[in-house]
Amino acid sequence: xxxxxxxxxxxxxxxxxxxxxxxxxxxxxxxxxxxxxxxxxxxxxxxxxxxxxxxxxxxxxxxxxxxxxxxxxxxxxxxxxxxxxxxxxxxxxxxxxxxxxxxxxxxxxxxx
Amino acid sequence: xxxxxxxxxxxxxxxxxxxxxxxxxxxxxxxxxxxxxxxxxxxxxxxxxxxxxxxxxxxxxxxxxxxxxxxxxxxxxxxxxxxxxxxxxxxxxxxxxxxxxxxxxxxxxxxxx
Numbered sequence: 001x002x003x004x005x006x007x008x009x010x011x012x013x014x015x016x017x018x019x020x021x022x023x024x025x026x027x028x029x030x031x032x033x034x035x036x037x038x039x040x041x042x043x044x045x046x047x048x049x050x051x052x053x054x055x056x057x058x059x060x061x062x063x064x065x066x067x068x069x070x071x072x073x074x075x076x077x078x079x080x081x082x083x084x085x086x087x088x089x090x091x092x093x094x095x096x097x098x099x100x101x102x103x104x105x106x107x108x109x110x111x112x
Numbered sequence: 113x114x115x116x117x118x119x120x121x122x123x124x125x126x127x128x129x130x131x132x133x134x135x136x137x138x139x140x141x142x143x144x145x146x147x148x149x150x151x152x153x154x155x156x157x158x159x160x161x162x163x164x165x166x167x168x169x170x171x172x173x174x175x176x177x178x179x180x181x182x183x184x185x186x187x188x189x190x191x192x193x194x195x196x197x198x199x200x201x202x203x204x205x206x207x208x209x210x211x212x213x214x215x216x217x218x219x220x221x222x223x224x225x
Contacts, residue, residue: 033212040120042200042217043156050211058212090155099146099204099213103155 003027004104006091012110019078021107023091030096032074034058034066036087037106043090049074050096081111113138116216118201124222131188133199133219138182141206145177145184146213148200156200160186191223 007022025032030051035043035058045058047066055066063085067075074093078085088108092101117136125131133147144163148156162168162175162184176185184203188195198220202213 031211035215040217042116043215045210045212045214048212056210056212058210059214099144099161099202100158101148101156101213103157105155 004091004093004102006089006104006107008107009105010108010110012112013078013081015082015111017078017081017111019081019109019111021076021078021089021091021109023074023076023093023104024072025074025093025102026072027093027102028071029093029102030071031094031098032068033092033094033101034064034074034076035090035092036060037090038087046076078109081109083111085109086111114216115139115205115214116201116203118199118216118219120217121220122222123219124224125191126224127191127193129191131191131195131221131223133186133188133201133221134183135185135201135216136183137201137203139203139205139207140179140182142203143206144204145175146202147173147175147184147186148202148215150198150200150218152197159199188221191221193223193225196221196223 033048034046049068091104150156174187198218200218201216
């Protein structure tokens with residue numbers, strides 16, 4: 001089975017901190033994605049990547065950046081955490097041209 | 113206007129009934145459509161995808177696509193309590209050229225025993 005592993009299930013950070021959310025997949029998928037999920041808003045795309053060192057902005061990239069130095073790892077960075085970034089963050093991966101995503105178990109981030 | 117609209121529910125159906133979940137979209141050029149299921153506290157998982165107008169069946173699930181009317185539906189026959197979950201409609205927006213899914217906010221389904 002494809003496995004997408006997110007480093008933390010729950011995270012509490014302070015306003016202004018730099019936060020790193022890590023995602024690792026083990027099936028050699030080209031595509032990786034970061035979404036956040038909020039009640040009533042569904043999943044919103046933050047950033048995605050087609051390949052190593054490539055990244056593209058999604059619908060809500062402001063306040064976030066990403067890094068993909070290795071094919072299996074896609075990191076989401078909150079440059080200066082704010083309370084409105086409190087959310088469930090979901091990482092997903094898929095093969096090139098395939099939209100059957102495999103999601104990680106999510107990181108629930110609380111910014112206080 | 114949201115790109116992908118779903119009634120948030122909950123949609124409540126008795127066990128054994130047909131559950132009908134609907135989704136409308138605004139981008140007429142959208143081509144590929146997906147249904148994901150998300151149990152409470154869990155991550156979404158793919159149920160079905162449909163690319164062409166008409167029906168596509170997979171076991172108890174049928175996806176229906178009508179591009180002229182810009183809606184896609186998911187029918188669940190013989191609904192079971194284990195089908196109780198939130199169902200997310202997703203698609204590829206043609207207008208952005210983006211190769212990533214845009215999701216609706218989901219419909220919560222409750223199947224009553």
